[in-house]
Amino acid sequence: MEDPGKFLAVMRQTAPLVHNITNYVAMNVMANVLLAAGASPAMIHAREEAAEFAGLAQALTVNIGTLSPPWVQAMEEAAAAAVAAGRPWVLDPVAVGATGYRREVGARLVARAPTVIRGNASEILALAGAQTAGKGADATDAVAMAHAAARDLARRSGAVVAVTGAVDFVTDGRQSAEVANGHAMMPRVTALGCALTGVVGAFCVGQEPFAATVAALAFYGLAGEEAGAVAAGPGSFQVAFLDALAALTAEALTSRARIVCA
Ligand SMILES: Nc1ncnc2c1ncn2[C@@H]1O[C@H](COP(=O)(O)OP(=O)(O)OP(=O)(O)O)[C@@H](O)[C@H]1O
Ligand SMILES: Cc1ncsc1CCO
Ligand SMILES: [Mg+2]
Numbered sequence: 464m465e466d467p468g469k470f471l472a473v474m475r476q477t478a479p480l481v482h483n484i485t486n487y488v489a490m491n492v493m494a495n496v497l498l499a500a501g502a503s504p505a506m507i508h509a510r511e512e513a514a515e516f517a518g519l520a521q522a523l524t525v526n527i528g529t530l531s532p533p534w535v536q537a538m539e540e541a542a543a544a545a546v547a548a549g550r551p552w553v554l555d556p557v558a559v560g561a562t563g564y565r566r567e568v569g570a571r572l573v574a575r576a577p578t579v580i581r582g583n584a585s586e587i588l589a590l591a592g593a594q595t596a597g598k599g600a601d602a603t604d605a606v607a608m609a610h611a612a613a614r615d616l617a618r619r620s621g622a623v624v625a626v627t628g629a630v631d632f633v634t635d636g637r638q639s640a641e642v643a644n645g646h647a648m649m650p651r652v653t654a655l656g657c658a659l660t661g662v663v664g665a666f667c668v669g670q671e672p673f674a675a676t677v678a679a680l681a682f683y684g685l686a687g688e689e690a691g692a693v694a695a696g697p698g699s700f701q702v703a704f705l706d707a708l709a710a711l712t713a714e715a716l717t718s719r720a721r722i723v724c725a
Contacts, residue, residue, distance in 0.1 A: 560589025644684025
């Protein structure tokens with residue numbers, strides 16, 4: 464596996480402009496996470512400008528958390544513009560198994576050739592068409608239950624697929640890796656997964672998507688470990704997490720990343 468610290472150093476050097484069409488819950492959290500990590504966020508979802516902006520930004524992320532038809536039009540047009548401009552785009556299929564509308568939109572977005580798909584185990588299982596116990600935005604399936612579905616989805620879509628949870632799993636359908644960094648407090652703060660999707664987009668700018676995604680997950684999990692060591696609960700965790708994202712060095716990431724080929 465390549466040196467994860469190098470991917471963090473390149474991301475900070477680039478300070479990429481990341482265009483995010485994300486949900487109302489995540490907007491502020493995600494923008495602050497991207498700034499702390501070293502990227503430049505813009506949250507833009509109007510159909511009248513989404514495609515134009517996606518052509519200017521260095522990466523696009525699309526999150527269906529609080530979707531509605533005008534947003535979905537903006538998502539599809541922005542994804543098409545990112546693909547046309549040769550920019551990476553990352554799909555976050557929040558609660559995709561919950562309703563028929565989400566399943567339909569999820570399938571339409573997968574067909575738009577995302578560079579990376581990042582979700583929890585329940586979301587990746589649902590997107591791959593497998594059985595899932597998931598109901599809302601929180602995972603109710605273990606990551607290991609979604610390994611085969613993730614490989615299948617990666618081969619079928621051409622995307623790198625990242626399944627996050629206690630031990631994250633990343634695959635492009637040929638090579639796979641597990642990332643064991645993280646903290647149990649992370650799923651108790653809303654939208655940290657959504658915000659991670661933005662960080663994955665930032666790492667993918669000018670870098671190979673499989674290795675960049677693995678590095679982004681290790682970086683994020685390690686910041687979670689740092690925050691968990693000082694936080695009294697989910698509230699102070701959120702503050703400490705932003706500080707940890709900003710403070711983490713490339714050297715610390717390289718020495719403390721827990722990545723294994725799977
Ligand atoms: N039990 C856990 N232990 C350690 N790290 C975890 C655990 N659960 C999640 N994480 C980490 O939390 C981060 C967010 O992943 P998670 O799977 O919770 O996203 P999500 O379900 O999409 O979240 P949300 O929908 O709230 O945005 C990842 O870095 C992941 O590794
Ligand atoms: C809680 C919630 N509901 C819709 S989107 C979202 C953010 C976490 O996915
Ligand atoms: Mg999520």
